[in-house]
Amino acid sequence: MDVDFLGSCDRMYSSAIILNSNHEYYTSCYLSGYVVECYLKHLILSYGVKEDGSDYTVGDIKSKYVHKIHQLISDLQDYINLSNNIPVSCRIDLNIVCKTICIGTGGHPKWDPKYRYGEHPAWNDKSYSDSYIRELNQLHDALLYLRTGGVI
Helix, strand or coil, rough: CCCCHHHHHHHHHHHHHHHHCCCCHHHHHHHHHHHHHHHHHHHHHHHECCCCCEEEEEHHHHHCCCHHHHHHHHHHHHHHHHHHCCHHHHHHHHHHCCCCHHHCCCCCCCCHHHHHCCCCCCCCCCHHHHHHHHHEEEHHHHHHHHHCCCCC
């Protein structure tokens, strides 16, 4: 079976919403970070170019970016600045669209898989989880726009 970052993004987005609606806030927040990660991995696999000029492979992406959302965002920004490979319509600033997930708000830390064992101070909070879902909804809407336009 082929790796499908975009399909994984869709599956986890749906699951995060279901978990949140069933008051499973912590797990919903945990899964939300993976939605963002899969979207970024899809963009880099589709449009990123390695330093030697070759395209990324799935293996490259899986080994280089193991749960490293912030490295993905940084590298994606570098690709945008250095080339025209990534269409303007795909250039979503996740530090704005997904601020709570990617930066953290209210003095709480950003998303990180290291919190999977219950250490994040806000993931059990309904309002915090709801903010993650709102951000994912914005990202999902942007993805729908890109898909209907044939960009991704």
